[in-house]
Structure formats: structure tokens, C-alpha cells
Amino acid sequence: MVQGVRIREGATELLVPEQHSSGGPGKIFDTVFFNEQMALNRDVSVMFLRALGRHMKVADCMTATGSRAVRIANEVPDTEVVANDINPGTVPYIEENIRLNGLSNCRASRENLHVLLAKEVFDYVDLDPFGSPVPFLHSAIQGCKRGGILAVTATDTAPLAGAHRAKCERRYQARPLRGPMCHESALRILIGYVAREAAKFDKGIRPMLSFSADHYVRTYVELRNGAGAADECLSKMVYLSYDPDTLERSTSPTPDDRHVYGPVWGGPLFDRDILERMSPEGMADERRCEKLLELWREEIDSNPFMYDMSEVASNLKVSTPRYDTFLEAMAERGKVSRTHISPTGFKTELPTETVKEVFLAVSKRD
Numbered sequence: 001m002v003q004g005v006r007i008r009e010g011a012t013e014l015l016v017p018e019q020h021s022s023g024g025p026g027k028i029f030d031t032v033f034f035n036e037q038m039a040l041n042r043d044v045s046v047m048f049l050r051a052l053g054r055h056m057k058v059a060d061c062m063t064a065t066g067s068r069a070v071r072i073a074n075e076v077p078d079t080e081v082v083a084n085d086i087n088p089g090t091v092p093y094i095e096e097n098i099r100l101n102g103l104s105n106c107r108a109s110r111e112n113l114h115v116l117l118a119k120e121v122f123d124y125v126d127l128d129p130f131g132s133p134v135p136f137l138h139s140a141i142q143g144c145k146r147g148g149i150l151a152v153t154a155t156d157t158a159p160l161a162g163a164h165r166a167k168c169e170r171r172y173q174a175r176p177l178r179g180p181m182c183h184e185s186a187l188r189i190l191i192g193y194v195a196r197e198a199a200k201f202d203k204g205i206r207p208m209l210s211f212s213a214d215h216y217v218r219t220y221v222e223l224r225n226g227a228g229a230a231d232e233c234l235s236k237m238v239y240l241s242y243d244p245d246t247l248e249r250s251t252s253p254t255p256d257d258r259h260v261y262g263p264v265w266g267g268p269l270f271d272r273d274i275l276e277r278m279s280p281e282g283m284a285d286e287r288r289c290e291k292l293l294e295l296w297r298e299e300i301d302s303n304p305f306m307y308d309m310s311e312v313a314s315n316l317k318v319s320t321p322r323y324d325t326f327l328e329a330m331a332e333r334g335k336v337s338r339t340h341i342s343p344t345g346f347k348t349e350l351p352t353e354t355v356k357e358v359f360l361a362v363s364k365r366d
């Protein structure tokens, strides 16, 4: 009998190793990994798949204790789930978790994911590696059906967000950006990499839900077949310029002296319809899911690259006005929104000059 502790996540009972991580990227204490903080990540999978509302054959390729796979099988109707992990130590946990929830629509698998995805195809393929998903993407794309969904987590945020530039360039063939936009840029580098990898096989992607949270970035993309779909996607790749002296940021389809960061995904992060259909009811962290859904639904998705209040304040050498007061003043001039990427961040379609003008005016008033 496998040893561990019983927890409840969402509507699902789980047996997990007694010593496990509760935050950050996590580490393996036992031979099997579990991180409590990733409950939100699993909540989002459940909300997303429920909102799709169709029969799904699911491959949770790197399942560890089976937590995500078992939650999907238990909490999302009409699913048929493979809970796979290469580590043989995971199988007793997966099997016990299937038993605990009385599931007949989930099976344990102990394959290298490259083998699993060469043998079978799925409607939904999930990659949740330690660090970068790059070594696994090729197989994940091959194992995903036409019109299927690929869900990819990256926890190598240090390279992606510019702390290790050379590593990011080697892995993702993209130059990262440091500073206030680093997490948005990290997310867009990941999506861009998935788009370029898919294009090699004449496939395009359509991001449906992409976010940055805690120590990771994650995207859910729909795969579309055809050279046309691939070309359309590649046309959405951009290079970014950022001038910390003026705060000007802009994108260009080709690199030049100023547009040196990237390539990154320059298209939308979200599918509005799916966001509308997602519900936080019954999730492990209902409150956080509700707040995130609200932010994602509100977030301007046409113009990449957020600003941060502290960035603008230090550039203008003024104190930071109240966030809400500033957003209200901006809204009188044009489109502005909060962003899920930072609690002090915002997005706008207004020019940088207007951002600074409004910021100065509000800062003097406050």
C-alpha cells in the first residue's frame, strides 16, 4: 500500500507524498513530485475543459501523482484520460487516486511521453515539465489531433524573463527582455516558440488562454492544420523595442536596430468566448479563480506590452498615484485595463505620451 497524505483539491480526493512542496517551482522530496501551489494551475485546466463542453480524450503526459489527470477525469464530464509519467514510482499514486475517486474513465500509463504520443493521438495534450517544455513540444504536437488543444507550462522563468539571456536564446531562439514587461515577454516567447514549432509541421496555433502566475507561464492553444494556418501564425510574430528613457515601446514584424527583443507572439492571448463560459464554482481556490477570470476578461488583448505604475513613477520622478484614480483618469482619455500579469500593471491603446501626461496630472492631484 502506497504511503502519503490525503488531501482534497476541488471535488477530488488525492493521495500525495507526505513531504511535498507548497510553493515556488517546488522540489522532489520523495521520489514523486507534488506542489500544492499548482492547485490553481489544475483548477484552470478543469475550468477550461469544462467550458469546451465536448468529448475529450486527454493525455496528461507528465502527471506525477496523477493529480491533474484524476481531477479532469473526476470533474470534467465526458472525458477519457491517460495519466502518464515516466517515473515508475508515480504509478502506485496514480492507481490509488483513480481508486479513491472510483473512476472508470482514467488509466495509469508509465511511458516516456515521446513513445506515448507516437502511438496514440489525443484531443488534449498537457505538458507540465520541471523547467522548459522545449524538449517535449515536437512530440506533443504530433500527438495532438487536428483541432485539438495543447496545454503547455514553462517554469524556467529565469531564462524566459531575461535573467539568463543566453539560455533563453539557446532554448527558445528568442531574445528576452528584462524590466517591467519581462513576464509578458516570457509568456509571449513561450507562445511564439509553440507557434514556430507547430509551423514546421504545417500547423497553426490559436491561443485560447495564456497567463503568467506565481513562478510559471502557461498557454492553451488550439492546433489548426494547413500551411495557410501556419503562415498566418508566423505573420503574428513580432520583435519588440523598449526605451527605458522615454518608456516608448513598439513592435515590428522584422528585427532592426531598435526592435531587438524576440521574436515573440504578437497576437491575442485569450479567446473571449471560452473565458465567458469558464466558471470558478467548486474549484480548489474559488476566490482566486474568480478574480483571475475577471482580470482575463477585462484585459486589453489587442496591444501587447503592459506598463507598470512603478516604472512610470520612477521615469517621471514623481510619487505613484492611487492605481484606481489613475485608471479612471486614463479611461476618460481612451481604452485602459488592468492586467493579470501584475497587480500594479495596466494596458492601454493610448500613446506613451498620453500615459505620462495623465500620470503626471494625477500624481500632482493626489
Ligand SMILES: C[S@@+](CC[C@H](N)C(=O)[O-])C[C@H]1O[C@@H](n2cnc3c(N)ncnc32)[C@H](O)[C@@H]1O
Pocket: 033, 034, 035, 038, 042, 061, 062, 063, 064, 065, 066, 067, 068, 084, 085, 086, 087, 090, 111, 112, 113, 114, 128, 129, 130
Ligand atoms: C513538474 S512534474 C509534474 C507535476 C504534475 N503535473 C502535477 O500537477 O502534480 C514533472 C513530471 O514529468 C515527469 N517526466 C519527465 N520526463 C518525462 C518524459 N519524458 N515522459 C513522461 N514523463 C516525464 C517526471 O517524472 C515528473 O513526475
